[in-house]
Amino acid sequence: MWRYAVVVGMLLGFAGGAMAEGPQTLQGEVVDPALYLRENRHGPEVEDMIYDAVDGGQTLALLDASGTLYLFLGSEAGADPNELLYEHVGRKVKVSGAVYERGGLKGIVITGVESLELEEAQAVEPPAAPAPSTSSTP
Numbered sequence: 001m002w003r004y005a006v007v008v009g010m011l012l013g014f015a016g017g018a019m020a021e022g023p024q025t026l027q028g029e030v031v032d033p034a035l036y037l038r039e040n041r042h043g044p045e046v047e048d049m050i051y052d053a054v055d056g057g058q059t060l061a062l063l064d065a066s067g068t069l070y071l072f073l074g075s076e077a078g079a080d081p082n083e084l085l086y087e088h089v090g091r092k093v094k095v096s097g098a099v100y101e102r103g104g105l106k107g108i109v110i111t112g113v114e115s116l117e118l119e120e121a122q123a124v125e126p127p128a129a130p131a132p133s134t135s136s137t138p
Contacts, residue, residue, distance in 0.1 A: 025096045026108065027116065028064035030088045033071060036063060047090040060085050062095060062108065071107040073100065084113045092116040 031042040032050045041049075042063060054060060060082050062070040072081040085093070097110035 022098065023096060023111070024099045024108070025094060026062060026064060026070060026099070027092065027094045028062040028070075029092050030060050030085050030090065031063045031069075032058055032089075033061040033069055034058060036061070036069065042090065044090045050089040054082055054086065054089065060089065062093070068106060070099070071105070073107040073109045075109050081109075084110055088113060088115060 029042060030050075032046075032053045035046060035049060035053065036042050050060075060072050062072065064070070072085060074081045092115075094114045094116055095108065095110045096112045097108045100107045100109070
């Protein structure tokens with residue numbers, strides 16, 4: 001019996017935490033992981049470069065505020081992991097889905113994405129000034 005427990009323990013150790021951690025919600029920027037890792041470049045200013053990379057087959061990733069990079073994963077073999085993210089390259093988003101980790105590498109199979117750009121713009125935009133009075137009282 002103890003041999004069985006040792007084998008199971010070894011197998012679980014080799015798995016390295018690959019099991020999904022359950023549904024999670026993450027926030028960050030949609031980046032080209034190769035461009036980010038090689039040159040530390042990301043953001044709207046490299047949007048055209050990111051689109052070129054994606055059109056060439058590059059998988060996108062999420063870069064969170066702590067600097068953690070999550071690769072976007074397809075839900076099944078052959079599924080396009082970029083499908084829900086294409087219009088958000090170089091932008092900040094909130095994504096939900098199953099997070100996986102193995103050997104220090106993290107990935108997420110997303111089930112939903114929401115742009116945070118509009119929320120940030122509204123938070124920064126000052127309130128509108130009141131319209132000048134047009135009453136003409138003598």
